[in-house]
Amino acid sequence: MSPGVEHRPSPVRAAGGPKGAWLTLLDKGADVLQPAAPLKAFDVYVAGLHCGRDDPAMQMEAHHYAKVVNGDLLQCVIFDGNTADANLIGIEYIVSGELFDGLPEEEKGYWHPHNYEVLSGQLSAPGLPQAVETSLMRQLLNSYGKTWHTWHTGTHAAPGHDLPLGGANLMWSFNRDGEADEGLRTDFESSLGLDSAAKRETRAQLRSAARPQRGVDLLEDAFTGTTPVPGVQDAG
Template sequence: MEGKNISTHPEIPGEKTKTGTALVETATAAIQGFGPINKIHQHLCAFHFYGHDMSRQVEAHHFCAHQNEEMRQCLIYDSPNKDARLIGLEYIVSENLFMTLPDDEKRMWHSHEYEVKSGVLFMPGIPGAIQRQDLDKVAKTYGKVIHFWQVDKGDDLPLGIPQVMMALTRDGQLFGVSFENERGNRKYMTGPEHGIHPMANAGGKGIKTVLRETDCKPVDSVPRVFV
């Protein structure tokens, strides 16, 4: 990767972890299972921008697990370090699954073709030839990203409303970072079979999550799921 890390890494307020807490964590880690976490098999790095403000760009480290061949889910951190902040998540689906979504839903998903072919999306530490075997598949997918922690603003805690994030779709959108070395190696890759859907990437417009007060359904009106 060429360029610089354009995300920030704020200090989290609060008391340092005590020895007693660390001992309990060691004990529980030895006894409990962490199936969903242990299923993570891949580290992807890319950049997201807020759906309503392209100038706010965040480096996003994805730690992903396949649910099946057509869907993977990723935890997103602001760095690959052990003290990284969990700032969001992304769901990645095949073109086939994306096409089953309602049109209103499609607007919240972004394409990956440009990210992959430009070199912006990559696997840190993995040789290019191995990366390209999987990224050729990723180029044909769509992703839905929600960020909870606005680290680009320097927030030391996850404040505000979770926001839909978008991905880069053309040259000139990313500030201060170049990936030209890898771009040439990925020229052969192709995007979705039917082309990028016009409703994806917010339909070419801005998209923002807002908070609206509404009535809360009483308990009696909610179907009982558990007996």
């Protein structure tokens, strides 16, 4: 764990017994003899919240470890925590607004917008200096993510399954204040030492560059008592 980043363990313990001697030997051999080049570039840590596109009540933390492929594409592996025992729960591909605009129309429905996550302060890069984090968020402004979760381990208040069950779930972003469960949000922020209100104030400088995005209003009817955030607007 990097200095200055609070530990956030997984909400569940995976089913199964201890590793045993043969797995300990395997781990040691793999560390010395086998390359792990594809994994080394997944070195950008971003934490946020996700909900199910078809089941918005299914909400959870998402700890992304991202590889910056180029200025328009990121690849992320997603865990339910940021410690060594965290479970791999999904993947996310992130594209710039320009790449999104070039997608086939039928494909665009799989991709969720990111402007609320950025401008609300909900998305963070724990451990990065504020100026660096704000620069990263500027790059993520107007971007879209395609996210599949394969394991619902729940939240720290209500753990989910101890094994990945069922099919993959297409995930979505929150797009208004009040959509994320308040207990989930406050537990997430307090555990990582985050101040989304302060981040929101800092990122207000990004609003002028925010463009209307597809999918902002997709789940509007699934929530009540929500409040829009300046700069977050549906393109439709």
